[in-house]
Structures are given as structure tokens and as C-alpha cells.
Amino acid sequence: MLIEEKFSIHAPIKKVWDFLLDAQSLASCVPGCEGVKVLDEDTYLTSIKTKVGPISAHFKIKLSITEKEPLKRILTTGRGEDSFMASSILAKNEITLNSLSESETEVYYRSDVSILGTLGKFGEGIIRKKAKELGEQFVLALKSKIEKG
Amino acid sequence: MKYFEYIEPKDLAEASQILNEYPEAKILAGGASLVVLIKNNLIQPSHLVNIKTIPGLDQLRWDSKEGLKIGPLNRHRDIFESPLIRQHCPILSEAASKISSPPIRNMGTIGGNICHGEPAADFPPALIALGAKLRLFSTKGERIVAVEEFFVDFYETILSKTEILSEIIIPPLPSRIGGTYIKLDKTNNSIAIVGVAALIGVDEKGNCNYVGVGLGGVAPTPLKVKNAGEILLGKKVEEDLIEKVAKEAQLIANPITNIYASDRYRKEMVYVLTKRALKEAFSKALMI
């Protein structure tokens, strides 16, 4: 299940890049995210609570940065599970930046999410819709944090 | 399935009170949808409140002023076979006959079908076309809402934690009225890819005096084609007006892509089916 979003932020590319690397601030943009624990420079532990209708899932996720090209691209893989509901989530995310101008950066983010187990069975179309909404909320939070901060 | 407490309340008040006390409690009516969710570990209720022990929730009464009053525990089978429904709103009986299969129709209830919140469920489009209202009971009081306002998102309704759907009210309709529920499904009576319910009423001069169009399976919730009235009421029912309403239905549709069909296909089909449903409804109205 592919989720893609392209948007621009009124901020220089350096500022956006630094924000992306700062785990705590990035986590604050992810809806339902309950804090981040930094294991090492490239790996973080976080947990995300989401709700699809009557069903609430609580994923404990290990996020690892797999590739970094400063000021250009960052690749991460998130792997986690909600043992309560025997479901697991696997997300391969890619964020690429390109600076439109001194004060304008274009961000393209793409993530390939697959959810296994019972939640996955619930209805792929619905989860795609929910994931898209989460994506949009993430973008809004990211924009406002960076532009204000 | 994992263990849960099982309660047989004697009245709605007790049921609502239990919902208030236990946040993870769920209402058990027919169980056709709920038990599947539990078995799949999608929800783990702490309590099941079996409202089938509450008397009076499966009644079906006609009142010339207020219209048809349907208890939420009427099973799909009861709705399909009820002479009152066949007389006053046959479109509901038609919708009931297209739900799943006889065993499910002998278990599932109209209340459960509505409260489950499945966007492609078969009753909501027909209820929307009928302009139905829902009575929601809770210990904090009762409220009545139009059926199209009842749905919030996928499997999410406006029911508060302690509210229970206690009655479905279908206001009286003009005498010369025709309706149909068209369901596009993969195999017979499987989940609707697109569902359209349409009702058209005509007065003696042949002008449209009632129109109701409900859509299923094309958005996170069932939809009402709100300005169908503007387009048709008071006018002669013509082909181009019907196409305008169908265009309107296509406009408000916001479907998903899933294993059954893509969003593009659903968007195209909601136009085709709305046009067909309105035409068929109109020809039925003329026959009365």
C-alpha cells in the first residue's frame, strides 16, 4: 500500500533537514505518536496509537534510518507490532528534499506500508484511506512546526 | 473467542447504564457482524449487552401521522416479509432481500446493520431515500436524528458511548410513489461495490412531489444526494433532470480503491446506477 505526498514548506532546506533528523520534533508531528526513545544515532523506538472505527491499534515501532544523503534524501524502515491484536506493520519511508528557493523547500514523501494480521484483514481500502489521512495530518504538523519554529 | 461478561438487561435504561459503567461494553443484537469482529480479534469487548431480552424492540407499527415505526431488533427477514413495510415502503423490503443470505437474514437486525457503520451496507441508502429518522436513547435523554447525519466515518456513527438506537421512524410518503434499490455486487448478494436507492413521487399533474436518493459504498459513510430535490421537485420528470441528479451523485461520491473495484470505477458506476434507479423509480410511480 503506497502513500505519497508532495508539498512545499516556507523554510530553507538546511532547516528542514535538521528538523527531520531531530527525532523528538519529528515524532511530535506524527499523529497518535507517544514520544520517542533514541537507541542510537540511526534507530528510534516509538509507539503509535490509531483508531479505525471501533478498532484501536497500538503499535510499538522500531524506526531505523537506512540511508542518508544530507540535504537531499533520507530513507527509513519502520517495523512494529500490536501483539494485543496479533497485527504487525512494516513501513518503508522515503523523504526527498529539493530547495525551490532560499526560503522555499519542496518535500516529497513516499511510504510503502503493509499491515499484517487481523488489522490488515480488516479492509485494505479502509486502512489506505486512514493512512492517507494520517499522512495529511503529518504534513500539516510538519509544515507548521518548521515554519513557526 | 476471548472471555467477556454477558448481560441480559430488562430495559433500555439498564442497557444504557451498563454502557456507561463499562467503556469496553458492546451491544449484542443479531450478532452477525459483531461476532465476526470479535472472532477476528479486531475488537475485544469486556461485556456483551444482549438487548434481545428487552421487550418491545422488535415491534413494527404504522401511525398515519408519524408514519412507520420500526423496532431495531426486526431481523432482515422480518423487514422483507412485513406486510406493513411492503405496503408503505417496499424499497426497504427490497433492500432487505439483497442482504447476504437466508441464515444471515434470519439473524441480523436492521438496528445492527445501521449501527455497524459499514459504508456499503444495504439498509442505509434505502432509509436515506425514505427520509427516515433514528431515535437514540440513553440515560441522559433521547434525541432524534436524520439517518444521513447518523454516520461519521468508516464504521463510526454519532452514537455516544451510552446511546442505543431504539427506533427507526419512516415519515408517511405521498401516495403515488415508486422506488428501487440497485446493488452492484461481485457475486449475488455479496457486499455492495456501489448501492443506489431512489424514490420518486408524482402528483396528479405528473410533477415530481417527492425525491430521495441514497448512496452506499462510495464514501466513508452512506450519502444523501442533498440537492436532488432542487433539481426535480415541482417539475416534470425528464431524462435530462434525472441525468443532472446522477451527475450530482457522482460529484459527492468519494470512493476508495479496494480488492472489489477501483475508485475510478465506483465513481463511474454511481452515475450509471443513479440514473437507472431514478428511471425505474419513476416508471413504478407512474404505474400506481
Next chain:
Amino acid sequence: MRKYDVQLDINNKIYTLSISPQRTLLEVLRDDLGLTGTKEGCSEGECGACTVLLDGLPIRSCLLLAVDVRGRKVTTIEGLSQGKELHPIQKAFIEEGAIQCGFCTPGMILSAKAIINSNPFPSEEDIRIGLSGNLCRCTGYVKIIKAVKMAAQRMRREL
């Protein structure tokens, strides 16, 4: 973990049991009462192999809580042929070659009984609708529909 004392009327026999509420009627029939004629094909209310009659109407026993039977009469395949004598529907299924692997047969026969009970002169369309909740992968339904027609005639004492 509270259990509920329940009286179940199954095939005209009363069973007094103490049942945990999350157990389905299917589990109680098979595991507690040894009535293994009712089968489990999907446990999600889709295939019909678990069909039993509740007050004469076919239902999914895998979706009905045993405690929720509440005094209604349950008929399983074992309750159809009193002792050795085959029920006319069972005879018709055998004669018309309507049985292949046999896993859907108990559920199919009970749905057939409900069809004929509700309408002694079922048309082919009535039969197809009545059986649409019972999936069969072997027969393509043709001989099953023929068997139900034959059984209906027999039960009307025409043949």
C-alpha cells in the same frame, strides 16, 4: 470467569449445561454434546457448513452464542432422521446424486428443510435463494436443487 446455566432444546432433547458466554452454539454442539454432524468450514459465518435450524429457521451456529439460544428450539442434522429411517430430503439427496464430499451436506439438507417448511411448492428460484447461504464446491448445486424439488414433491405426498 462466570458460567451460565442454560437449558438447550436440541433435537427435542433438553440438555442442561453450564456454559461460558463466549462459546458459540457450534462449539457446544460439537465439543460438549458430540453432535459432530454440524461442521466448521470458516468460523466467520460465510460458508454455511455450520447451518442449524433455530425455531425452524436456518442460522449460522458459528456466530450464535450458546447462551443466546434462550429457549429457542435447535435442530441439527442428527435430529432429522428419527433413528434409522432417512428423512425424505436425505433420501432425495442420495437418489439424485446430490452428495459428493459430503462436508456441506448437513447444512444444505437443513436449509432445504427450511425452504420446504416455509413453502411446500418451492420454485427453482425459491430453492436457489434458500440455498444461497450454503457454499458447495463439488456439485455446482445442480443436483442439490433437483433433490430439493424431488423432496418437496415427496413431502407433499405426490410421489
Next chain:
Amino acid sequence: MNHQYIGKSIPKVDSNPKALGSAIYINDISFPNMLWGKVLRSIFPHAKILNIDKSKALRLHGVKAVITYEDIPDGRYGPFIKDEPVLARDKVRYIGEPVAAVAAIDKEIAEEAIQLIEVDYEELPAVFDPLEAMKTEAPIIHEDLKSYFCVFPAIQDRRNVCSHTTFIEGDIQRGFKESDLIVEDTFKTHMHHQSYIEPSGAIALIDPSGKIIIYSSTQSIFITQSRVSESLKIPMSKIRVIAPNVGGGFGGKIETNVQPICVALSQKTGLPVKIVLTREEEFSASRPRHPCIIWGKLGVKKDGTFVAKEMVNVFDTGAYADDGPGVAGFGSLMARGPYRVPHLKIEGYCVYTNKVKAGAFRGFGNPQTTFASESLIDMAAKELGLDPLEIRLKNSLNPGDLSVGRQPIYSVGIKECLEKAASAIGWKEKKEKYRGRGIASINHISGLLTVSAIVRVNEDGTISLHVGTMDIGQGSDTILTQIVAEELGVSIDDINLVIRDTDATPYTWATSASRLTYTGGNAVRLAAIDAREQLLDLAAKQLDENKEDLMIRDKRVFVKYSPEKGITFQQLGAISCWVKGGPIIGKSSFMVEKPAFDRSGFYGFPFGTMSGYIFAAQAVEVEVDPETGKVKVIKGASAHDVGHAIHPQNVEGQIEGGFVQGLGYALYEEIVFDNGKVINPSFADYKIPNSLDTPPITPIIVEAYDETGPYGAKGLGEPGLVGVAPAVANAIFDAIGVRIKDLPITPEKIIDAIKGRKGKIEWEDFRK
């Protein structure tokens, strides 16, 4: 020749208990102290296993054993290539692959326990499309493929290819030069599930003598025995397999799935262990039909005569070979079809991908290649302005023509099948708007490998038939009983069927390849004749008559010209047991060996000899809604050349069941993947036809007597399904002029085709 039982539709021998609900299936069996097993399955399509921590699971109350690859020998199994472990060893190759297993005192605890097993994976790049998997940069799924034991000289000439079969006859280049018209296209078929209503399952226990006893829902008790033996390294003499009734299989239960795991858990705990798959496990981790990508090219003369056919069939076998090499080989062998085609080059690739392994399913590759070849024929007929029925009749085989591999075929009823199927749906009649008729004609085989049988005369003159064939609903028990009753002049009730137990029956291969009437029937008939001859010899001695003057009827041997002089079977039975001659035991061991293939044009074909050629034609009339693309099947007809129908009613049952399963393949059913994960693993989202989805079907029996079959009979188990999908595709083309080339044919694909736009799911023509 008037037979007493052959050709008669007697009540099936196993129907009564099934109608009463007293028939026992695997899930109805339990033992005292029996444990429930559950399998932990991989959540990654391709990943190394770094570590498996069982400690938490073992501490859960009620858990008796947790096993991983460390607890079992490194045995590999598989019908063609021994590439599959019981539990994943170094790495996992598909989502759903068994990684560990638990045995606990009840189901709930077992399910809880498997979630407490922690597996550390290191993900590897995965490939899901067979064409991608064949490219050099694709990840390798089986690094040590070359070291696996193969039962045939496999050609593994491209990346991730575990078998490549080719058939060449005539000169393909010259053939296309001589053709007036060439049609060429690419077709794609999907993953299709058997969807038997009874989930697979097994129970294993160890008897006091240390012998392992396996109760299993299977299509072959002997294959179950051999797979458990080779994977867990246990001699077959220590393994007994017993099968209760089986609730349908259609090929999906030929090979093993949980049986070895049950045995390993039982060995570990010393207690009986039962595992029954959930419907979700059936759809995501059993053995569905191979998806296939087919490029086909057909050369024809102006008058419709077939000249040349070239095809490349790429079968996606998933993570393990399983029956893949057989499916790729056999599907390609059948791709010529029941026609004379002088110039032929057909290739079948069997390619690994990181998806659930595909196995045998009714048709065994033939439905895939036939969908392409029967579509191409209609495309050629359209270009030439010929009637699709006529072009097929013109090229159909005649008795004495040769199969691929130059075997002469004398029993060929294909023309009669075509004519009767076409007329049954009113081929020539005027068609209503948006309605179309389509036809497809197919060939298949029913003679393969071996069946052996023993017929014993009991002391009281009744008969015991010991045969290892598995009746999974197709009626073989009844048919084989009819044959013994006919040969020995006894009644059906006199025959005691000794079946479903490797300790009580001689070897047989499997309920597969539509073969139990032809191959099984021959074996059982020879054993019955052997017993009959011994009875006649003993009677001749007792009556002091010439054997030639003796006849048998109603369990009595009598002298032809003075029938009152005779001796009953009861007397002969007693004499043979108590007085002289010794107990009468008729036996036979039938192997399909002749006529042998001329293998000069065969490369990498994974089978020995096949025979018992069977033919069928499926015709269908459809109505297509041009605005929604919905297809309504108005009526269908399916004509089958079965040589001679031993049980006509049962034959009709196979025809009708196959037709409806074929409709599911053509229109409704598909296993859908997302990154290697099955996303519709339930009957709610994987729709098989119900009684409202099936049209009126006319089954037609055509009898082109086959000398090599018992009483002229051949099989028909699989053909019922094979031609339905192309017939539907051809009918849809006839109705609204759009040619759908990828299955299943959904309303959306039809609308996209009408609007001339690419479907939502794009795939490129891979010949470029």
C-alpha cells in the same frame, strides 16, 4: 453387452452416513490427552532468521512443546524437487511460511503461545513477479537450488527457474512462413484457490510400539507417508497414515502441509497432537493454483487449418517448487490442444517468487495454457471470418491421430463433444442484444503412474477390496466397487471396502490427474479377474467340469449347459480356507507405461508416460451489461468424451461441479497480494459462486469407447473446469467485441476495455 452394474447410477456407497451427518472428518476426531497445535508463520516475504527465542512461550501455562528447525532433522521434501523444509531453517521465503510450532492443552493457549515466540529477522530484498525473478539482478530465492535432489533431469537455465520444459515438433519457423495469418498476444492468469469447504488438518500420535500414526485429510495416504518419512527421516515401516472422510481437495490436499509438524510435536510431547488450518491459513499458506503469464503465437491457413503454434508459459510457483515443475510441464504438453498442429514449439518455465507456494489444482496447468490457446483460436477465426465452432471442428483430432509425443489416440470423441455442446446452447440461433456465445475444446489425460489392488474372497464368500485410492467426493469408491461387483457377479453390499489405511492397502499414488476411473479401474478390474479365475479353477475341481463350461451369477458358479449343477461362493470360500487351495487372493499392480512417448522432441519433461486421453468442449452464452460491465451467464453446456460412463449420474456431478468451479476461475475468484501478503484471506473477500450465481448447465456424456480403459471407460475429473474460462472470454468477445486477456474477467476490466483505456493494473508485454 448388458452389464449388471457398469453403466448404472446406483446409490453411492458413501452417501448414507454423509446424509445422516454421521460421516467422520478430521476435525471430528479426538483422543484422550490430545494437544492442540498451532503454527507460527513468517511475517516477511524474504528474510534471514537470526534468532528464535522460545522461552516466553514455553513458560505459558498449558504449553507442552515449542519446536523450531533446531528440534527436527534437516529433511527436505517435495514431489519434484526436494527443496522444502518442515520449518524454515536459514531463511523464510514467503509470508505465511511455518517458522515454529506450539502444542498446548487447548486452542486458545496455543494461539496465545505462538505470539510469545520472538523471532529476529534480517529482511532481504524480495521479488513477487516471475518475470522480474528471471532477470539477472533479481534476488536469489534458493541459493543452493543445484544441490537439491530432483526426481527428474530438471533444466534450470535461468535465474530462479527451477524447471524449464520444452516440446518441439516439426519446424516452427517454416510453419509460420507457410501460414497465411499469424495471431500473437500475451495472456495472464491469476492465483486461484481450491476453496474446499473442509479446512485441511491432521492428528499425529505414537502407538505403544513406537509406530507413528497420522490421521490426515489428504488426497493420498501414501504421499503423506512418504513426505513425513523423507522430511523427518523416519522409515515408512514406522509410519501409518489413516484418512477419515475428506471434505473436498481438488488437488490442494495431495501434498502435505501440517502433517510433518504434527508428527514432530507428537514426538516431542509423546501425546497426540491435532492441527486444523483456519480458513485464513488456507487462503494465505496452503497450495493454490499457479498464476501464469503466457505469450502465444498461432499460424493458420486462410481456410482455418492450423499450421504452427509457439507458446512460452511462465508459471509463478511461489517460494517452493511443490508441483510447479509438473504443472509447467503438463500445462505446456496440453497447450497444443485436441488439434493437429504440424509445427509446434511450446515452453513451460517454473519460476520461484517470494509468495505462497502454488500446488496442484484441478487441471494442473491445463486451464492456464488453454485460456491462452483457445482465446488465440477465436482471435484467428475472427480475422478469417470463420465460425469459431467450424475452425475447431476442421482441426480436431480424428481417431488414430497422434498426441504431442507421437502416441496414437484411438478413442477421440472431441468432434461429437463440440457439436453437442454448441447445439445445447443454441449455437446457430439468433442472439439478443449484448448476448454472446463462446466455446472452447480441450484435451487432458487420465492415465498416470500406478494403482495396485487386492481382491480377497472371505471365508463366507463375501469379498474384500483393498485399494489405496482416496475418494474425496468424486465417487471413486462407488465406481471401483461397481467394477468388482460386475467382474465377480456379487452384489454391492457383498463387497467390503478396505481403504484409507497404509497398513491395510497396497500402494497407490494419489487421487489426481482424473485417473481413478481409468488407472484405478484397470487395477481393480485385473485384481477381480485374478480372484475370479482362482474361484473358477477351484469350482472346476469341485464340480469336476472344464473351467470353460462354467459361469458365474449371484455369487454362484454353475455349469453353462446344466445350470442346476453349481457351487456357491460361500462353499468355495469355506473350501479355500479350510480344505484345499488356500485363501483366494486376487491381486494386480497396474502402471501406465504404454504407449510410451517418443521423447525426441521433449526437453526437461518431468513425467514418465501418460495415456487415457480425454476430451471435452465447454460452451456458454453470456449477457454483458455495457454500462456496468457485469457479466450474466445465461446458460452453459459441457460435453465430455468419457469412453464409457460407468456411473452416469456421478459423471454429471463432475461435469456440473467442474463447470461452476470454472466460472469462479473465469469471473469471481482471485487471491490478491500486496507486497507478497494475501489481503483477502476469507470467504467474505474471496467469493466462490453460490446457488444464485450458477446458470442452467447441460451436462453431455459422449462415449468414444477406449479399448485400454476398464469397460472402455476413461476419466473426467479435471476437464470439467479447464475450458470454461476461455469459453466465457470468447462469449464476452462475441457479445460486445472486447477481448479480455487477463483473468479474472471483472466488470471493471470490461468497462476499461470498452472505453479503450489501460486497466488500473498495468503489466507490460514481456516478449519485448
